[in-house]
Amino acid sequence: MLMLTSVLWASPGKAQDMSTKKITLTLKNETLKNALGKVEALSGFRMAYPPEQINKWKNVNLSKATRSVKETLELLLADTQLNFKQSDNIIVIFRPAEQLSANVDTTIHPLPAATNSAPMRTIIGSVVENKTNTVLPGVSVQVKGTSRGTQTQSDGTYSLQVPANQKVLVFSFIGYETKEVEITASNQTDVTLLPASFGLKDVVVVAYGQQKKATVTGAIASINTKELVQSPVSNLTNALAGRLPGLITTQRSGEPGVDGSSLYIRGVATLNGASPIIMVDGIERPMDYVDPNDIETLTILKDAAATAVLGMRGANGAILITTKRGKAGPPAVSFRASTGITEATRLPKYLGSYDYATLYNEALVNDGAEPAFNQKQLEGYKNGSLPNTDYYKFMMKPSSVAQGNLNVSGGNNIARYFISAGYNVQDGIYAHSKENADGYNGNNNIKRYNLRANVDVDITPTLAARVDIAGIMTDRRDGNNSAGDIMNLANRMAPIYPIFNPNGSMWGNGTFQSNIFGELSQKGYRRFYNNTVQGTFALTRKLDVITKNLTAKASFSYDNTNTPSATYGRNYAVFEPLYDAQGNITSYKQSGQDTKIDPNGSFNGGGANRSTYLEAVMNWNRQFGKHEATGMLLWNRRLTESGASIPKAYQSLLFRGTYNYMQKYLLEVSASYQGSENFPKESRYGFFPSVSAGWVLSEENFIKDNVSFLSFLKIRGSYGEVGNDQAGDDRFLWFTSWGGGDPYYFGTNAGQANGWKQGAIGNPGVTWERGRQANIGLEARLWKNLLGITLDVFKQRRSQILIRRSTLSDVFGQDIKAQNIGIVDNKGFELELSHENRIGNVTYFIKPNVTFARNNIVFQDEVPQAYPWMKRTGHPINTKFGLVADGFFKDENDVKNSPFQNFSQYGPGDIKYKKLTGDTYDYIQSNFDETAIGYARTPEIMFGATLGAAYKGFDISLLFQGATHTDLRLENEAVYEFFQGGKVKPFHLGRWTPETAATATYPRLHSSTNGNNHRASSFWVKDASYLRLKNAEIGYQLPKKWIKPVGLSYFRIYANGMNLLTWDKLKDYQVDPEIGDGNGAMYPIQRIWNFGIDVRF
Amino acid sequence: CKKGFLDRAATTQQQDKDIFTSFAMTDQVVSNLYSRLRGAYTYLGGYSMSSGTDEAKDASSWMGSMSFNNGSxxxxxxPIGNTWRDNYVAIRQANAILEGVAKYNTPDDANNPGALQNRIGEVYFLRAYYLAELIRQYGGAIIVTKTIDQSDEVALNQPRNTYDECVAQIVADCDEAIKRLPVIYPTTQVGRVTKGTCMALKSRMLLFSASPLWAIAGKTSYQGDISTGTSATDPEKWRKAAAAAKEVIDLQGTQGAEYKLENTLADRxxxxxNNTLLSKEVIWVRMKETNDSYDRYLFPYGSNGWSGCSPTQNLVDDYEMANGKAITDPASGYNAAKPYENRDKRFYTDISYNGAAWKGxxxxxFERGKDEQSTQTDHSRTGYSCRKLADESITINQAPGRDVHGILFRLAECYLNYAEALNEYDPGNADIARYINLIRSRAGQPELPTGLGQAEMRQRIHNERRIELAFxxxxxxxxxxxxIAENTEKVIxxxxxxxxxxxxxxxxxxxxxxxxxxxxxxxxxxxINTDETLRNPKMKQNEGW
Incomplete structure (x- = not known):
């Protein structure tokens, strides 16, 4: 009789060979059973043996040596009558006689069990996921028609005693199609399960854990690696636009290394910091430079049910990133590399010299001055004998990006690993940046290096350890000036000025000491480093001894970020030609000095951030018949030190419990009790509860029986209270303290006398901001996969927002720290639809989503306004205010008969404003005639749609993304004519002149800043709605038969692009629709064309 | 949870008690109160207030003076800044010091007995000075003589005091200060408020209060008399103003009169x-108001300057001929073809013009000249440059630079204050011409003709003030x-x-x-800042705004 014990099986795959696998082992007076156990542990093989045969043998000795598994076993079994052989990852030990006598190898004979008279056999095997070969733990395995059953273990294996007369096993797992398998003569039955349908296969990541998507009751959205890696960007925040319903993104700059997007979940709902909390692998960490290839999933948490456990950090929502982990199996190697070309999506255009000079003359005349350019000069500009400089053409060139990632994952049922190395480089688009004597390159550039090792080790069957180490290094360079400076120069310098003089020197004078070539190439360079190391160590202990499925985990993390920088700066001289009466250059007048880079440089230690995090958590889950419940109790403590400031500290105790009945009626309760050092003792801790419930209607018989097209329907709702502790950089709000102030000077040698002053007045009792949030959601799938719907409707109120009083009279004479007084409402919805289908050999999908979030300031202690239309309260945050432009003054009569405008002198052709004050004032002034004239810059509506199709090896996908309900107000160089010596754009040609009065699109020109026209008014507010082809990717997967001979399992080539097309209403301004309000000095957003390969071994 | 993990805030941070139980700390708070002084030369957001008048014009369109000029x-x-708030911040600090010193019984400086009383006097004066700054700009302000609690709605929302109430408060604080201050400090303490400083402020504010804008209106209102044309004045107010000015003039130091005019124009x-801190003409300065960046602002384009504060032709025309006659006087000998010949010598020391010698x-x-008159950035828009406050020995962007200690009060102002006030209530008094002539003769101008009527004399005094105190x-x-702004602020x-x-x-x-x-x-x-008029419902905005 043979009995197999220890029936955990490694997942199938490429088995190791016992004759080549080496182990080192030494034994002294061991039992054979223990000896085999050690071999098992060391080799990764599983041993199957008849215990009654093995137990006989004791006092086994083995001298220390490295031998193959086969040799080891031969030595150990030499004295016994036992033989062995390898079968996949299992070594079966048997008595040769038995083997011969039995019909079939390793067939189990009935167990002499007291309780069961029927003959039993033990079936072992493993369950894996169909596509990915991932092992599936927790799969229910049942003998069909009986109550006999078990679940797969954490490594996906199972063993079950099956009555000999039973022939069918039923494998079922939520999210997967149930499978019935007939038992063959073999006692090993491996099964692969097919995902039941798209979208539900996953467990989803939630704060401090995971949940089954089908039974989640909070508002959550997620995406995975595949979508993230489609964007060839160095900053992860730029890969998210349009992909996640509920996420609002804005990218204000395209400068390598400083181009991160602002992310808001459900918009901006507070007068304070509205950024969501970002967590990577359960710990608050920045996400910007995480390698997308390392990411398993990225999830956003939107409602209180999902974020209440985050306490006073959760009110703005959360972004959770989970990195990949190893799975048991042979090493899986994945390599991805791509390279591409990058260029500006759009560059400002300015008029050339002739138009410039003509318009400038016109402007001067309008201002009552004499023209500055004579006919001869105009002629020269026209025929090209005088300078006509196009700065953008001079300073920009296409550039390159590249990225690569190599990762390996694998392991066995004892240890599993995921290791990864990534590289990303993005070059700036400045031309000429290398043209200097020193040979440095002043072009912007960022290089990012990522290293990661995520390791899981099962120390014993009940104790597991996890070690994650990640290194993120970025190395950024610029030309020792900000992009703003360069863009401002390019936006300001009139085309009539040359870049170079006839003798080759750089042109400039006392006014224009900056030369575009000099700024690009002669200023030296700066290096900015970001050295981040993140490490986590965790131990998980199964506590089934206390109660089933109870685990305890303790983890510790230490993150360290240093951001030093080095400046290698120099200055350059510019020269202005001096002419004689004949117009010949006699000499040059120098401004500025050429200097050299200081060999010792200048170094700045930069920021130093250290965070430690401690967590202890108990997890429990249990199924009682049709009832399922889970519970989690977690304590954590976080300490963040930044530079030399007093550390920031949090600690919290939090709880989450879920319950469902037949996966049909769902209930979840969660709460956290959290404290921050930033508040005074009496108001330091807060309690943040939430409750949510769901009802899976599609599980009800009345739906199942009557509405056949409805494959899945869940409605859910949540309500809870979350907090926000952000109040700018100001800390310790309850304190009034004294500190250094401006010094003064006394004595005939003006010696310094230090100054000291009282700081802002503190407010005892300040506490966190409250966020009460309600959410109702619906998830449905109709006609199998033809239509999927996820709809969420939410309403939030933030109160106790920490802001400073605005109504305190200035006679008070001192600043006051923030108080808990602001109130903001926010409401909106998110809708995502999906459609997936196959027609012939073509599979395709369409997945559009839309997010709408509108906030409303309820209270902000606003200065009492003289007139209701001036009130900011009652409008969304950052609503634009200004005068209402009412066309242009037609003629002198129009000027005379209209209310006086108190800004600067004006006349026909200047902007006419609406007077809102009725009879109270006889003139228009900015104080009382300004009203809401436009949306805030952060959009209220964001939408996106991914479309994809695959045919045989080909695939294509597109992401359209856009935003609306957002307005842009540009000023200064970006739109005002001749702003402070600046220039003009093509749309200025539409200016008002007496002749074009009827059709003019721009007011009369002025030669410098004009107080009447150049001020906040609706004239300058433009609808900044846009639609982009944000991403497009086309790929081809080489047929297996081509790549198999070279040892590859997967080979895909692809081309993708980013920001390929943009449709918007800002053509006049020639700016990107995501540009910020202001002077338009923005490093252009980049369009990228990229080509790459994706290989797996 | 362990007790104390969240107790991170420094409970050791300084409180009032820590400050006012120490002379050294209190002294530093007083120093900081001085640092809030707005300098005379950079009064307009870092640039010259002259460009907001018919004295001068700035070259750069982004400077604050442009708003004054175009009415925006x-x-x-x-354009000056949020000075309503700034001055109340300073006043609160002054009140906090006075209250703190009283409450915590601040010890005197052990090494320098009497210093504490000096500091208290300085704080009284500075409180007065910041209030004077408020009423100079806005008219009657709100008198605040204690630190206000944020919940004290009554104190926070007071109506404005009348102009004269404010002047009375200033005078009272100056008198408190005079009791505690020396006539002169040792050289290591130059820059501190002295008795003379207090008197000079009184002189200035009483003169303001007697002037047409405030003479009658200021008695009952915070609002000046902005009607067009002349307004009646009050002889009694002029008498007080004259007396206050005379006090400064007569202030005795260790060797006779404490203050003396510089002898020559070169000394002036x-x-x-270079000599600001040592000059006996100087009564009080804003220490280290600015540095050689001010020279860059004033210098002409051809010397790498910004041509800021370019004098106007309006001002140039108001310089007399060297013979003491106005250029409009046919007997003056003015030749429009040679406009810069034979003018008041102060014209040559104070203004750069085409052909003037400058830095060698x-x-x-002229067109295409180094300092071309032009509307381009950094070019003089008027054809002149300000020379009076510029240091010709400086080369822009080259070390060494210099510190500029802006003069807030000097004796010449007090002479002019005295003469002006005297002429209004006692025309014909010999002191009038006497003090004006002291200033004129220092500049090499002939004495005023005798027998001038009150109105003629007023005109001469006004013009003397315009020239002597320009910029x-x-x-x-x-x-x-x-x-007179309704006449002067029209065309440049x-x-x-x-x-x-x-x-x-x-x-x-x-x-x-x-x-x-x-x-x-x-x-x-x-x-007044519009928001502020809305915050305090009892406070009214100035008429017409």
């Missing part, structure tokens, strides 16, 4: 640059308190030399209009 200033845009020029070369304001942050306030002229070989000196001079300025009588006062 308002309660939401005070030196007083503005000649000023060239020192007086004109903006004088044209207001005299109520410049002078453009045109190369012409037939003209004497090779240049023909063409007077041209630089700009029209926008004037409304409401502009006699600066509007």
């Amino acid at each position: 200033w308002s309660g939401a845009n005070n 020029l030196n007083m503005f640059t 070369r000649k000023i060239e304001t 020192e942050n007086h004109r903006f306030w004088d044209v207001r308190r005299w109520k 002229y410049g002078m453009r030399p045109i190369a012409d070989e037939s003209a004497p000196g090779g240049y023909r001079y063409e007077k041209f209009k630089v700009e029209d300025r926008l004037w409304r009588n409401a502009m006699y006062l600066i509007p």
